Amino acid sequence: MKRWWQWGQTVLRVIFRHPVTGVAVIALLPNDGANPMERIVLVKRRDNGLWGLPGGLVEWGEDIPTTVQRELREETGLELVQICRLVGVYSAADRDPRLHSICVVVEARVTGNLQAQDDLEIVAAAAFNPDEIPPTELAHDHARQLQDYFRGDTTLA
Numbered sequence: 001m002k003r004w005w006q007w008g009q010t011v012l013r014v015i016f017r018h019p020v021t022g023v024a025v026i027a028l029l030p031n032d033g034a035n036p037m038e039r040i041v042l043v044k045r046r047d048n049g050l051w052g053l054p055g056g057l058v059e060w061g062e063d064i065p066t067t068v069q070r071e072l073r074e075e076t077g078l079e080l081v082q083i084c085r086l087v088g089v090y091s092a093a094d095r096d097p098r099l100h101s102i103c104v105v106v107e108a109r110v111t112g113n114l115q116a117q118d119d120l121e122i123v124a125a126a127a128f129n130p131d132e133i134p135p136t137e138l139a140h141d142h143a144r145q146l147q148d149y150f151r152g153d154t155t156l157a
Contacts, residue, residue, distance in 0.1 A: 022067075041126070043122045047121070054072055105149075
């Protein structure tokens, strides 16, 4: 019986005391006007009213590229064209106020008609020119992730 109790405690510790893995996508959408710069897709979160990068948790059995593709489609209606580069892995315990999560951030080219899809999580979706991103209105540590991206850094934090 003691062995079962120890096993049960170990399982609960694994489930409740370990960080979860998620993704955030710096989604580059071609500009629809005369401006040749690509726009960066942000979603406005329902829980805190702040803008953030599309993304979410890796589901059981998924790899990172599959999660990127699913989260883009679920939140923005956009389709993944190509994952371009790893921007960073962000693991600080306080980066997300809801839980301890490890976030893998990638740059990706996307296509399609941008429209907020998941109305339980997302209020709006929009594409911003890099100089129009509202830096004081970004969720979690997305301002840092974007700053690292614009500097061309690959970050392990």
